Amino acid sequence: MKIVPLIPENAPFSVEQRAWLNGFLAGVLNRGAAPNGAASAESKRPLLIAFGSQSGNAESLAKRLAREATGRGFAARAAGLDSLQPAELVKEENVLLITSTWGEGDMPDNAVSFWDSINQNGSSPRLDGVQFSVLALGDKNYGDTFCLAGKKLDTRLEELGAKRIVDRVDCDVEFDDLAKKWSASAFTALTGSTAPVASTDPEEEAGFTKKNPFPAKLIDNTPLNARGSSKDTRHIGFSLAGSGLNYEVGDALGVFVQNCPEVVDAVIAAHGFDPQAEVALPDGGSAALREALIKHYEVRSHFGKAPEAGLTLAVFMENLRKLQPRLYSIASSSKAHADEVHLCIAAVRYSTDGVVHKGVASTYLADRLSLGETTGIYFHPANHFRLPTDLTKPVIMVGPGTGIAPFRAFLEERQATQAPGKNWLFFGDQKRASDFLYHDQIIEWVQNGHLTRLDTAFSRDQEEKIYVQTRMLQAASELWQWLEEGAHFYVCGDAKRMAKDVDEALHSIIQTAGGKSADEAAAYVAQMKKEKRYARDVY
Ligand SMILES: Cc1cc2nc3c(=O)[nH]c(=O)nc-3n(C[C@H](O)[C@H](O)[C@H](O)COP(=O)(O)OP(=O)(O)OC[C@H]3O[C@@H](n4cnc5c(N)ncnc54)[C@H](O)[C@@H]3O)c2cc1C
Ligand SMILES: NC(=O)c1ccc[n+]([C@@H]2O[C@H](COP(=O)([O-])OP(=O)(O)OC[C@H]3O[C@@H](n4cnc5c(N)ncnc54)[C@H](OP(=O)(O)O)[C@@H]3O)[C@@H](O)[C@H]2O)c1
Numbered sequence: 001m002k003i004v005p006l007i008p009e010n011a012p013f014s015v016e017q018r019a020w021l022n023g024f025l026a027g028v029l030n031r032g033a034a035p036n037g038a039a040s041a042e043s044k045r046p047l048l049i050a051f052g053s054q055s056g057n058a059e060s061l062a063k064r065l066a067r068e069a070t071g072r073g074f075a076a077r078a079a080g081l082d083s084l085q086p087a088e089l090v091k092e093e094n095v096l097l098i099t100s101t102w103g104e105g106d107m108p109d110n111a112v113s114f115w116d117s118i119n120q121n122g123s124s125p126r127l128d129g130v131q132f133s134v135l136a137l138g139d140k141n142y143g144d145t146f147c148l149a150g151k152k153l154d155t156r157l158e159e160l161g162a163k164r165i166v167d168r169v170d171c172d173v174e175f176d177d178l179a180k181k182w183s184a185s186a187f188t189a190l191t192g193s194t195a196p197v198a199s200t201d202p203e204e205e206a207g208f209t210k211k212n213p214f215p216a217k218l219i220d221n222t223p224l225n226a227r228g229s230s231k232d233t234r235h236i237g238f239s240l241a242g243s244g245l246n247y248e249v250g251d252a253l254g255v256f257v258q259n260c261p262e263v264v265d266a267v268i269a270a271h272g273f274d275p276q277a278e279v280a281l282p283d284g285g286s287a288a289l290r291e292a293l294i295k296h297y298e299v300r301s302h303f304g305k306a307p308e309a310g311l312t313l314a315v316f317m318e319n320l321r322k323l324q325p326r327l328y329s330i331a332s333s334s335k336a337h338a339d340e341v342h343l344c345i346a347a348v349r350y351s352t353d354g355v356v357h358k359g360v361a362s363t364y365l366a367d368r369l370s371l372g373e374t375t376g377i378y379f380h381p382a383n384h385f386r387l388p389t390d391l392t393k394p395v396i397m398v399g400p401g402t403g404i405a406p407f408r409a410f411l412e413e414r415q416a417t418q419a420p421g422k423n424w425l426f427f428g429d430q431k432r433a434s435d436f437l438y439h440d441q442i443i444e445w446v447q448n449g450h451l452t453r454l455d456t457a458f459s460r461d462q463e464e465k466i467y468v469q470t471r472m473l474q475a476a477s478e479l480w481q482w483l484e485e486g487a488h489f490y491v492c493g494d495a496k497r498m499a500k501d502v503d504e505a506l507h508s509i510i511q512t513a514g515g516k517s518a519d520e521a522a523a524y525v526a527q528m529k530k531e532k533r534y535a536r537d538v539y
């Protein structure tokens with residue numbers, strides 16, 4: 001519903017001035033939001049907070065903002081871009097759009113079809129009556145593709161005639177503060193009100209969160225590869241006892257980690273710094289340099305290799321980024337393991353120019369955190385990656401390498417809930433003899449019929465590479481049949497190569513086994529995404 005503005009659009013005011021005046025006059029006339037944000041139910045100003053989100057950050061922000069906006073007197077709703085058609089957007093008066101960037105400068109999965117439809121020249125409707133602002137989430141480590149999805153959407157909305165009320169804000173990994181500033185500016189522009197409102201966000205008040213992580217005890221660290229493997233994948237378990245925490249299968253776990261002390265010592269020595277020098281911490285306070293580098297800043301072994309001559313400690317510190325917790329797909333169902341959460345982690349170790357580098361988090365968990373010790377954890381919901389609520393629906397899971405993690409959880413959950421739907425798993429890794437992760441559990445599921453079908457692809461057991469998508473293509477007609485029965489299709493693991501190739505194979509199967517053209521196959525896949533029957537947890 002559009003509210004007729006009291007100050008007409010052609011009046012000689014800026015958008016912000018007009019918004020403020022409208023808010024003021026509406027308050028006076030009791031027919032809209034008052035300047036202090038209060039509004040009568042029938043006259044609430046509509047606000048759509050649209051999100052493009054892969055791993056849930058933009059989605060949580062959008063939902064939090066919708067609650068805050070409701071408190072400010074808006075008729076606010078948060079909606080994924082996959083649930084919006086450009087034709088519907090035309091009817092919106094106020095749109096705040098929050099999106100992450102994924103892959104290599106790509107739209108998050110739930111924004112792809114929306115982007116495709118507004119980006120087609122000539123076919124997208126004009127958005128002249130829409131006021132908007134974009135908040136872009138990203139990571140500066142991605143260089144040129146930093147916040148690219150948000151930048152593209154921001155430009156395109158303007159090209160279509162929508163009016164930008166507040167400049168786009170691009171956020172690096174630490175997005176909370178910038179997001180708050182952006183939303184405050186947006187609310188000011190939309191209402192003219194700057195009056196503070198009490199936080200309505202229950203997440204900020206109680207429980208263990210990213211800001212207040214639970215110190216979880218490490219209770220399991222079991223190698224999953226056998227002798228002869230070139231990989232080091234670990235089954236990691238944390239105790240949740242006493243936390244009151246629970247999770248859903250599909251969620252990820254955030255884990256706070258520490259740098260390797262040897263790497264930190266080498267970096268300090270290479271620069272000639274005093275390890276005990278007092279330095280500022282990223283969130284306030286101070287600590288000795290060595291402790292600060294182990295616990296609070298990203299430190300890469302590369303830093304110790306080529307220190308800049310004459311680099312002062314102050315300049316060195318200015319260029320450091322805060323150490324970030326890492327996300328891991330949860331590999332267990334709480335119905336099968338009460339008070340525990342399990343992960344499947346590939347230890348990252350590689351050499352460049354003869355120097356061995358260690359992934360910070362994966363080697364902290366694999367090598368440095370001892371059983372019985374604790375580290376901070378929090379749950380990161382993944383609402384886009386859920387089992388079907390209809391337990392009779394078939395599921396197809398494609399999870400090579402550590403991509404198996406959420407599917408172990410899904411299969412445990414489907415067993416615990418006695419879901420009658422069929423289960424099909426595609427698993428792959430380098431060698432059957434050494435890299436068949438969770439072999440015994442998976443084979444037991446095949447034997448007791450819980451896994452209706454298992455296809456494995458061991459890439460290095462023969463001359464030619466056999467990958468999960470090879471197996472999908474070989475099973476094309478049965479896979480098509482499952483899709484036609486309403487199967488949900490899930491992919492987890494490597495984003496750069498595997499997930500793209502699997503997507504291509506899916507399109508190809510729909511064409512060959514389903515007898516569709518390339519365009520029809522694309523439409524079929526888009527429809528699956530819309531129905532939330534195609535979900536990816538890729539990294
Ligand atoms: C939603 C989500 C779920 C995830 N789930 C899982 C999971 O279930 N299991 C899992 O193991 N991981 C998972 N990850 C990845 C995980 O979060 C970490 O990124 C991973 O463990 C590496 O972190 P690290 O701190 O050990 O490595 P870092 O210290 O962050 O180092 C990794 C970086 O090292 C560089 N690098 C790595 N390998 C090479 C190489 N061969 N040559 C040159 N440079 C290289 C790259 O720049 C890479 O970004 C997930 C990520 C996300 C976002
Ligand atoms: N963000 C990070 O820092 C980070 C950390 C850990 C893992 N990862 C990503 O997550 C992935 C998972 O690592 P992982 O060790 O569990 O498994 P992985 O490296 O993905 O390997 C699992 C299997 O997938 C195969 N594979 C390689 N290319 C493929 C392709 N294009 N399509 C389908 N399968 C393909 C591999 O074969 P071959 O090896 O024989 O080619 C192997 O058999 C890694 O590839 C990596 O990209 C990222």
Ligand SMILES: Cc1cc2nc3c(=O)[nH]c(=O)nc-3n(C[C@H](O)[C@H](O)[C@H](O)COP(=O)(O)O)c2cc1C
Pocket residue numbers: 052053054055056057058059099100101102103104105106108137138139140142145146147148173495538539
């Ligand atoms: C696999 C992967 C790829 C990413 N690619 C980019 C990128 O190309 N550019 C960028 O700015 N950020 C990139 N990011 C960072 C995300 O945009 C950032 O983590 C964001 O907060 C995620 O929000 P979401 O949970 O709503 O998807 C990437 C993150 C991951 C894990």
